[in-house]
Amino acid sequence: MTRTRKPRKSYPKAFKLEALRLMAESDRPSAEIAAELGLRRNQLYKWKEQLERKGEDALTSKPGRPLKKDQSEVTTLRQENDRLREEVEILKKAAVDSSDNRNALFNHVRWCLKFQCLSWALV
Numbered sequence: 001m002t003r004t005r006k007p008r009k010s011y012p013k014a015f016k017l018e019a020l021r022l023m024a025e026s027d028r029p030s031a032e033i034a035a036e037l038g039l040r041r042n043q044l045y046k047w048k049e050q051l052e053r054k055g056e057d058a059l060t061s062k063p064g065r066p067l068k069k070d071q072s073e074v075t076t077l078r079q080e081n082d083r084l085r086e087e088v089e090i091l092k093k094a095a096v097d098s099s100d101n102r103n104a105l106f107n108h109v110r111w112c113l114k115f116q117c118l119s120w121a122l123v
Contacts, residue, residue, distance in 0.1 A: 016059045
């Protein structure tokens with residue numbers, strides 16, 4: 001039996017800073033504050049550590065994996081270009097398939113009309 005993972009929640013920077021301010025200024029236990037905010041207690045400590053280590057820039061929530069330092073805008077644009085080329089190829093194939101189907105249907109109807117005309121001529 002396999003378990004499905006819950007999707008990761010991302011919280012805005014303002015929410016993280018407010019949670020850390022509550023934890024610092026309040027005399028309540030961090031577990032209680034975390035439960036009130038719908039978080040795990042260790043999440044507050046992780047945010048606190050990130051804030052101390054990297055400053056406020058560490059608390060921004062960006063989806064996906066972080067970009068490598070050497071990955072430039074050109075590399076990103078090339079990747080997007082490749083993805084768009086694949087999409088165009090898929091759409092071209094879909095257009096050819098649908099036009100073939102239309103041509104086949106058209107040819108069938110034309111054949112049926114010819115056959116019907118010939119059968120009327122024989123009568």
